[in-house]
Amino acid sequence: MAIKAKPYLFSCAHNAMIDNLRRNQHTDDLDKSTNTPQSSFKQYNVIQEILEVAISKMKPEQRSVILLRDLQGYSYQEIADITGLNIAQVKVYIFMGRLFLKQFLEKSHIYSFDDLVESL
Secondary structure (H helix, E strand, O other): OOOOHHHHHHHHHHHHHHHHHHHHHHHOOOOHHHHOHHHHHHHHHHHHHHHHHHHHOOOHHHHHHHHHHHHOOOOHHHHHHHHOOOHHHHHHHHHHHHHHHHHHHHHOOOOOHHHHHHHO
16 A cells, blocks of 8 residues: 555644644643634645645656655556656655655654654
């Protein structure tokens, strides 16, 4: 079973956001505005914008294989046929692209690797 990167990252970011909201609810009951659905929706939009920025900063080869694999659901062989790369190169570009997205999100303070592991 292949894991799709963008939905996976959205799920991880969403779970980290929910965990953070729950932690803050116990420690800070004075500020009720952070627990509103409107603020959660805004945080989700911020995460989506950060992912779009991260994808736009990727190398073109990584971006194309990530989008083909994780958004459009093509197989490695189909991606290889479309891009003219061999399957090993496709797998390397996908791995490096996902690694870039992970590091970009960590630098953007969306989640830390430890929080991500705890949320799984």
